[in-house]
Amino acid sequence: MRSGPTAEPHGDTAEGDTAGRAGALRPRRRLLVLASTFPARPDDGVPAFVLDLARHEAEEFDTVVLTPRVPGAAADEVVDGVRVVRYPYFPRRFEDLADGAILDNLRARRSRVLQVPALLAAQYLAVRRAVRTGGPDVVHAHWTVPQALVATLAAPRVPMVVTTHGGDVYALRAAPLVQLKRWVLRRAAHVTTVNGEMRERLTAWGVPESGTSVVPMGVEPGPAAAARARTARVPGRIVAVGRLVEKKGFAVLLDALRRIDDVPWEVVVVGDGPLRAGLGRRAAGLPVTFAGQLGKDEVLDALASATVVAMPSVPASNGDQEGLPVTLLEAAAVGAAVVASDLPGIRDVVHHDVSGLLVPPGDVDALAAALRRALTDRDGRERWQAGAGRAAEPYTGDRIGARYRAVLRAAAGQHPD
Template identity: 90%
Template sequence: MTRPRLLVLASTFPVRPDDGVPAFVLDLARHEAEEFDTVVLTPRVRGAAADEVVDGVRVVRYPYFPRRFEDLADGAILDNLRARRSRVLQVPSLLVAQYLAVRRAVRSGRPDVVHAHWAVPQALVATLAAPRVPMVVTTHGGDVYALRGALLVRLKRWVLERAAHVTTVNGEMRQRLTAWGVPAARTSVVPMGVEPGPAAAARARTARTAGRVVAVGRLVEKKGFAVLLDALRRVDDVAWELVVVGDGPLRAQLEQRAAGLPVTFVGQRGKEEVLEALASAEVVAMPSVPAANGDQEGLPVTLLEAAAVGAAVVASDLPGIRDVVRDDVSGLLVPPGDVVALAAALRRALSDSDGRARWQAGAERAAEPYAGDHIGARYRAVLRDAAGRGTD
C-alpha cells in the first residue's frame, strides 16, 4: 500500500540533531514518518547539507539570501530581527525563496498534506504556494501572541481560516484563534512532545548538585532571565549557584546583571547536555514573562524535558506552563515578573527537601501525557484526517 506523503514546513530546524537548536520539529517529524513519507522544507543555515535524510526524514534546505549575509533563520526569526534590525532586508527574500521552494516541492513530491509550523511565514506561504493541498498549521506561541498589529492579525486570520486544521500548544491560544473566527471544530490543543528514553538516561547517569539552579533557553526577553537574576540576588540565606544554558542577543546584558553572583553562562548546548544540566539541578527555573511586543511562551519544550527528568520546577504562572506545573504538586508557580514572589519560591525550593521530592515525583507524572509516541500519534491522526477530507 502506498504511504501518504507529507510536506513539513519550518523556519527553525537543527543543522545536526544535537547541535542545540530546538529540535521539536525534527522530533515530531520522526514520529510522523512512521506513517507518512515525510519531507521537511526549511531555510538554509551555515554548515547544513542542502538535501539529506535524518532518521527516515528527508530534509531539504533552500537558499534565500547571499550566503555571506544569510542569517535570519539561524535560530528564531523574531528574536533575530529584534537583535539586528538590518535583518529585515532578508525577510522579502526569505518569503519569495520559500514560496518558490514550496512550489517545487509540491510539483515534484505531490504531497497529500502540508504541516506548517508557525502561521507566519510558513502557513502564509503554503496558503499562497499550495492552495490545493490540505494544510495543518501548528501555532507555537510567538505567531499568536506577537505580531499583534491589526493588519497582521487579519492576515493570520485569513491564513488560519483556510487551513484544514489548526493546532495550538495550549488552550488559551486556542481561545484566541476561535475569537479570531477560526472554527472551533477545526482547532485542537496538541503540544509538542518529549522523548522519555533520553530523559531517563540523563537522569540515571547524572547526580544532582546541592544548591544548583538551572535555567535553559534562548537569552531573550520572554524567557525572564533578568527577573531570575534579580530574584536570586535576594536569596542570601541559602547557598545556591545558577547555571544558564543558552545563548542569544541579551547575553552581554545578562552577564553584566549577574556580576558578583555565582552564575555561570555555558552557552548553547546540545540536547543530551541540556538534559544532563536539567538532571543535575536541585531546582529548574522557568521565569518566563510576556515580552514588550506581546510575545510569550506557548508551552516550552524545556519545561517538558525538566519534568521528564524529574526536576523540581519553579515557573511563571502562564498559559501552557500551568498545564504542566500545578502549584505545590508538580512544582511552584509565581506571578510572571514578580521578583519578590520568585525569590520566595526559589528559597523554599532550595531549602525544602520534602517539598522538592514531592514536586519531582509530580513533575514526572505530569510529563507522561507528553511522551513523544503519544503526541506523535495525535499529530498523525490530525494529518490523516486533513489529508482525507481536504479543506472545507
C-alpha cells in the first residue's frame, strides 16, 4: 500500500469539501479492508457490498482489500482503484470454506471445520505482512469473526473499525464465543452495525454506545434506475433473491404459495446454496423457476421484472438472521412492491402498507395472505412501489460511502475542521 495523490474534493456535501481541503494538505491515508465474502470476478453473483463500499472509501483513502483466495480469482489485482489481494489458506483442491458464506459452508459440510484454523493462521500472516509492507493508518474489518479477531491480534497498534453484518452478532451464541466477540469489539476504535437492534445487543455486551453507530451497506441508484428503465414488469411474477440457506425462509415461501390457488402467479428464485436440492423437491408441481446465481445486473433485472418481491426471512436454528439485506435495498431502489418478514433491519426500510407489506417471520398463512393481496391490489402496489423508492434514498452508495469515510477518518485521527 503506497501513498497516492492528494485527495480532491468530492460531492457537494460539507463532508466532501472538508475531506478535499484536508487531503490537499497531506498525503492520502491508507486503508486496509478485511473481508471473507468477496466476488472473484466482476458481476459473478457473489455479494459485492464490500467492494462497492471500498470503491467509495477509495475516494479518500488508498485502499487495499485483503480476502481469502477463491476459485477463478486473481491473486493480486486492481478493481476500480481498489487493490484486491487474495491469500491462500489451504491446499487449492480442498480450499472452499470462504467460497460463499463461511457459516453456511460449515453447516453444509462439517468436514470444512478442518479449514478453519488454516484460514485463521493464513489471515493472521497476511494481515501482519500487509501492515509491515503497507503501513495502513486504519483497518476496516467486515465481520467480528474472523476478520476483526485476527486484526486485533495481528495489528493491535492500528486503529480498527469493525462492521457487523448480522451473523457475527446473531449467531455464534455459545458463551465463550460471545465473550470473545465482546473482547474484540471493546478494542475497536469504532463499531458499525446495519440495524438498531444489533447496536442494542452490542451495548448490552458492554461496547460503549458512543463507539457504535448504525451505518448499513448502500445501493447504487444508477444501475437500479437502468434496470427499471429497460425491464418490464411481468404480471403475476414473484421474485425472491438470496442464498439458499435457512435464514432466507424460502421453505416458508414455497409452503405459502401452495395456499394461493385462486390467483395466477409464477415464482423466480435467484440464488444458490446448500438447500437447493431440498427446495427443489419442496417446489415440485409449482410454477417455480430456480434461476441460480446471477450477476448484479441480472439480479436487478429480475427484481425490476417482479410484480412482487418476496423476502420471507426467518431466524435460523443457530440464531443467525438478516441484518439489513442488500437485496432489500436493491428491490426498493428499483421501486418494487415488497412483501417481507417483520425483522429488525427489514422494518427500517419496509414500513407496513407504506413501502411494502410486513408479516410475522415463519407465518405461512400471513405470508400467503400478503402475497395474494400484493398480486391483486394494484393501487396498493403502486403506493408501495413509490414508498419503496423513497425509502431507498438514504441508502445510496454516495451517502453511505460518505458516512463510512467519516468514521474511518475519525478512527485514523483525521478530524474535520
